[in-house]
Amino acid sequence: MKITSVTRVPALRMLASLLLVLVGTNAWAGLTPEEAARLGKDLTPVGAERVGNADGSIPEWTGGLTSPPSGWKPEQGYIDPFPADKPQFVITAQNADQYKAKLTPGVLALLKKEPNFRMPVYQTRRTAAVPKEVTDLAKSQSPKVELQGFGMGNVNGSSIPFPIPKQGVEVVWNHLVRYLGGGFERTFNWFPVRGNGQFYTVGFYEKRVYDQYMDRQQDNRLFNFFGYFTEPATLVGTAYLVYDPVDQVKEARSAWMYNSGSRRVRRAPDLAYDNINDGTESMRVNDQYDGYNGAPDRYDWKLIGKQETYVPYNAYKLSDKSLKYADVVHKGTINPDLMRYELHRTWVVEGTLKSGQKHIYGKRTMYFDEDSWTLLYEDAYDTRGQLWRVGVHPLIQFYDAGVPWYRATIWHDLTNGNYLAAGLDNEVKQPWKFGVKGRMAEFEVNALRRAGH
Template sequence: MAVLKLKSGLLAAAIVLATGVVQANDLSELGKSLTPVGAEKKGNAAGTIPDWTGGLNSIPKGFNPETGYVDPFAGEKPLFTISSANMAQYQANLTAGQIEMMKRYPTYKMNVYKTHRTAAYRQAVYDAAKAEAPNVKLVDGGSGVQGIKKSNIPFPVPKSGVEVIWNHNFRDLGGSVVRYSADFPVQSDGSFTVGKRIETVALASYMDSPEENRILYFMNQITAPANAAGDVALVHEPINQVAEPRLAWQYNPGQRRVIRAPELAYDSPGIGSDGLRTNDDLNGFNGSPDRYEWKLIGKKEMYVPYNNYKIADRTLKYNQIVQKSHVNPDFVRYELHRVWVVEATLKPGKRHIYAKRVFYVDEDSWAVLHADQYDSRNTLWRVREVYGVQAYHVPTFAGTGEVLYDLQSRRYLVGGLTNEEKFAEFGKKYTPADFSTAALRRMGR
């Protein structure tokens, strides 16, 4: 089996910091040369990345939650397609994982479209970021954040890799979201079993009286397959998980009881993933950063999944998307965007199945869009991509699916697809009581 090894020096040498980056401590540039969340407003010199002009926060004509997103770019055709035949021409803007996928699977390709900087958030998100950023600081060696109350972007002008990851962990989801989705662990022969879930995420910053030391509250209810239906997991996500570990519980329908579930963290297998993802894989990355050393490599122009309204099209059936070896590439849209590149290396004495991870984080939304993950031999093991769209009716930047390719087992996991499910619900107000163990028990029953 072919393998690909990461050479940190070569990666670092390949990264070119974007021109015009404002000095790291110049928060006064927010809303001026920088966007309200800290991205560079100006596009690139080649004109292939445009200026950010406010993002997409108006609702296109014909939008109806019952029928899903209206694709504002439906009429566009790919500018070009990258495949194993021509990838050498574009490798400066490709990740190690994308290159390996094309080497390994002749049918894998990347359709590249015109770049649109659609990411935008609510005005309250912008206001809180500007107000709180001067007083926010890392604590416990970067494992916690201090001085944050309402902000979803604690470090809009990051000085370290862990600050970029904290921005990803805190990023806004429209205040709260209830997402109905389907997961597919796909075997090497292309067979799969459909799993379905209802996820509820409520940001503490959006609550009137949240508990101290909280980023968010999370409830995950399994509705299919039948042998797993009724399992419910509850998570209270602390800001500082060294001072207070993640609080997690599960409702077991067989026993009809709620039990503590401290294993729902780090590299324990994710529920319904058939062992193909870890708990901290979900959404690109989640949870405490304390097991890794985080290195900020820099900013780079990369071809990443973006504006993936096509794969969210509710006229599509899952069997049109989920294919042998990889998802149907005709439904995935790639664009050239500037991303922060962050390398995470496992600390001595710490345990995790991934010894090294390289994250590509969108400058406009702070969402992880791609991650390459390496085993203890420093060999590329798993490749993750997150399919994002601008939820213009909220507005927020949201995931509409994600995929993790396991190169060693030749299996993959695609999750978060919503084509045949109820449309997500954003912005409902919650209280901590809605995420109590009593609420978990009621939901299980």
Template sequence: MNRNVIQLSILALTLLATGVRAAVPQQEAAQLGGVLTPLGAERAGNADGSIPAWTGGMSADAGVVDEAGFLTDPFADEQPLFVITAQNLEQYRQHLSPGQVALFNRYPESYRMRVYPSHRSAAMPERIYEYAKSNALSTQLVGNGYGLQNFTGYFPFPIPKSGIEVVWNHIARYRGGSVMRQFAQIVPDAKGGFSPVIMHDTLVSPEFLSDYDPQKQNNILFYWKQAVDAPARLAGNISLVHETIDQVKEPRMAWVYNAGQRRVRRAPQVAYDGPIATAEGHRVSDNFDMFNGAPDRYEWKLEGKKELFIPYNSYQLDSPQLKYSDIIRAGHMNPDLQRYELHRVWHVTATLKDGERHIYARRDFYIDEDTWQAAVIDHFDGRGDLWRVAEAHALQVYNQQLTWYAAETLHDLMSGRYLVLGLKNEQRRSFEFGAMANSSEFTPNALRQSGMR
């Protein structure tokens, strides 16, 4: 019997023995895989058919995968249905976030949005659907929502009842279980000039640990390690994070290795609005992955669902035939390489609590219902002004049956500059999924050793 089945069996027996209240009733959870998709989205399309019904998502053989792991575009022959510009913006405003509208106003001559037919591409392995259904019956919030209990695997709340539950689905979503990747982070100057920062990182969930110990590691959501490869002035710096499930009982643990000092130190700043040395001041720690870490500094409100134009099926943007110079433009990425589709999203607002500190006083999240990935996040400063706009250019990694980002962008509306994170077009390989790891690789001592090689 494999570890996944064992974990699910243990969880079921524990719930029966302890009488823990289920997160949703059995009758409601039974909707998963019926009127709802296995991950909790509405299976049906919308009223006018512009959003189709979900019919199982994209097949694992939807396209060709080259020797380096890059995916061909299954929709390469499609043409845009229409193009949104500053001139026809009002016609489409109802399907745009305030931040997206602001980008058209900030760059009226060059910014445009190519909108294509919508494809509900999301598909994941059956075991991931099993995790979601089990969690629907078991997972509960603890500590005012800042931790989880009785959670296993991925997607704690496929039938969410609150804003914080929606956000936890983003935080604890399936990313392949184990992934290694090398990618670029780019902050162009006002004229579009840039010098990329090249990084590589590894993320491993407990089920991909060869030495997984449920007694010692039952509160680990994932291990994450990131090293800077270039430029030379930053190369060799490494960050390590142990992300936890119940962040009330055990907050995130983080360390950094400074190559210049050849020292490992605890790094409480790798959280919330802690500064990022590689980003020229254009993002903070919890901007990574659109949003990450503890949600305890905000009050979360579920506003409901809406239909939004979001970046989707972004295979063209991910092509290894492109150079970074083909993508990067002054003010924003090349709009002719971006693809938008109409999808249903969960709208959640996060408002900074009285007495708490963060550079963002409010954030508006728009999270894709099919994948639970954040698609758009609008960020507001302490005066209530719209400041930064984040977008995630999603694609289905069909051969691995998971969803990821081709790139994340974070636009600063005040400075007119932006940050792009996650491009890999010029790297030798695409992302690599599924490798087993050992927890000893994610210790401060291992961090020190890897930095001194």
């Protein structure tokens, strides 16, 4: 007995040490087989609740919008598949209290601050859908994915690594790696808008191809990014090349920049976190591109839970090719008659800046669409705890590609009335392309020099 007791003590100590290591590194395994079996049953294939809500204002998900309107052609832009829909009511500063339980603090602040901001609310249409092969891979891989601290392992190309999230950072990762067509190519515009309504146009070309759609795959590579400015003249000749890792904590983002003025390529380690995006008048930092991107390691992410929220959704009116940008970009806000809000369930995640870390935002509250894992709202607070900037990012279903993605991304600055509207293409003739394949030769440093000339 004494021998048994002596041998048990080291074993218990070893077990305790192992548990401390696991807790210290926040190591978490993937879904159980029972959890994974729920996907495609009581949960949708991406992990959302299939059923509607109790009063029917949120309907059941029945597969999403998976085909374009009859006779549609890409050069038309993404026309509204619901042209007969009319607003059920409009939320304004005067009646906001009636709806505040389903409004974010940022939206409430915008309603109070900006007299032209209002929210036409339409019937809810759960249009989000991604291809079956994407959700099949996510389901098969979900028991294998691991979260270690802020990094991931065994993702194996899954676009939905955590379909049943248990931590806030898992929801953030779902957004970071969500399906965007495998690869895409687009030209679009953004507009820094001053408080007096004056704005100018910035043009940008972007090609982004995810690793599994490249001719040669790279270890720990999420996607390859290549982009350059098309206007104004002061920015033309500036181009970027970015390699984004899957695990951005294990391996930092690699980025390069070419400027025709200096005629040289340089490494761009500052193309991340809270460094300012060129051409945005300081209204968007690097990790707010595409809603939110990059390594999530500077924040502690708390999963607040799920709630019903009036969110910008199915905003197809913003795609209308007959509109000029002056019809869209108004003083204080995007033309509210072109916006569409619906009631959807959102995952709410709060990021608090970790001690010793640097970022201009001390806290960020994010609202993610349960049907697509897309960030739809961000309330960004300064380091004193004051609400500073509000992100309002309307979603559409790109029905020819099986991609739920942004129709625009908009950031409002509550301190000065300025805002930035990005992702618009009303005056762009070239259709966006999805399902684009890539060659590594297109994503080499020499490509920057060629684009800058």
